[in-house]
Amino acid sequence: MRPARRSLPVLLASLGVLLLPGCVQLGTLSTELVACKEGDDGMPSNGVVLMAQSVPSASWVPCLEGMPLGWHFSDMDVDRGSARFWLDSDRDGTHAIEVRLTESCDTEGATEIPSDRPEMRRLERVTQVSPQYVGRRYYLFEGGCITVLFTLFGENRGEPLAVATQGLGAVPRDELRALVHEKSGGRLYLDPPATRDGGR
Numbered sequence: 001m002r003p004a005r006r007s008l009p010v011l012l013a014s015l016g017v018l019l020l021p022g023c024v025q026l027g028t029l030s031t032e033l034v035a036c037k038e039g040d041d042g043m044p045s046n047g048v049v050l051m052a053q054s055v056p057s058a059s060w061v062p063c064l065e066g067m068p069l070g071w072h073f074s075d076m077d078v079d080r081g082s083a084r085f086w087l088d089s090d091r092d093g094t095h096a097i098e099v100r101l102t103e104s105c106d107t108e109g110a111t112e113i114p115s116d117r118p119e120m121r122r123l124e125r126v127t128q129v130s131p132q133y134v135g136r137r138y139y140l141f142e143g144g145c146i147t148v149l150f151t152l153f154g155e156n157r158g159e160p161l162a163v164a165t166q167g168l169g170a171v172p173r174d175e176l177r178a179l180v181h182e183k184s185g186g187r188l189y190l191d192p193p194a195t196r197d198g199g200r
Contacts, residue, residue, distance in 0.1 A: 031073040034085050036063035036169040043179055044171050047076055049190065051083035052176055056191055057103050058144030060119070061176060065169040087164055091153065097164050098149040105145035107138050115139070117170070120146075137165070146170065 032038055033047040044063060052061045064073065067087070074086040074095060084100040107123050115122035119141060126135035137148040148168065150161050177190040 031064055031067055033076060034062075034064050034073065036065050036171055043183055044176055047078075047085070048171060049176065049180065050078050051101050052171075052173060052190055054078050054080060054083040055101050055103055055144055058101060059142040059173050060139075060144060060146070060170040061173060062099050062101055062146050063169050063171050064167050066167045068163045068167060071164050071167070089152075089160060089164070092151070092160055093153070096151055096160070098147075099168060100147040100149065102145050102147070103143065105138055105140075105147050107140070110136070110138060120170075133161075139170075 032045055034051075035045040036048070037043070038045040044061075048061055048063045052058065055061075062085075067073065070090040071087055074088040076085040077083070082100065082102045084098055086095040087097040087099070088094050089096040107125070110123035110125035112121060112123045117139060120139040121141070123138040123140070124135065125138075126133070128134035131153075133150070133152040135150055137150070139146040139148075148165060150164075152160050173190075180188055180190040
């Protein structure tokens with residue numbers, strides 16, 4: 001199992017694995033792996049940088065502001081073109097919520113509702129109400145989509161979804177790019193130079 005904390009140079013040197021085919025399984029780690037801010041310098045955590053690398057078009061990258069009581073980070077899966085992590089619940093079980101980042105998503109059958117994030121459109125679709133409450137919430141933005149998939153139990157199903165997603169945040173790619181460059185003393189980049197200069 002890889003440690004949840006790694007220095008920035010070590011982290012970015014390891015990002016080359018995302019250029020290889022297949023998945024990067026990061027295993028069961030702490031919430032810190034996908035924290036919006038980690039440590040005194042406020043740098044987003046390693047997993048957030050990995051997700052940004054996996055979907056280079058995405059102008060926003062999902063992260064966790066914190067977890068309510070009874071919820072905890074489960075594990076993470078990063079691949080070329082997509083990234084996702086799961087949240088477990090003491091009441092709703094393993095992988096009760098999945099947070100997925102992709103370049104686009106299929107929102108057929110979803111209904112647009114007022115967004116709780118001004119920078120993003122929000123749509124929702126419920127596919128099952130009994131015996132489980134199953135559905136998806138989509139956040140659409142430039143170059144990407146964050147999908148929140150939920151499978152919940154119990155009579156008051158809306159409450160755990162609302163409580164769990166209160167901890168879900170998003171980091172602007174521009175901010176993340178600037179932080180990576182700054183914290184490395186200008187030596188490292190979030191996006192490879194070939195991406196930034198058109199492949200030269």
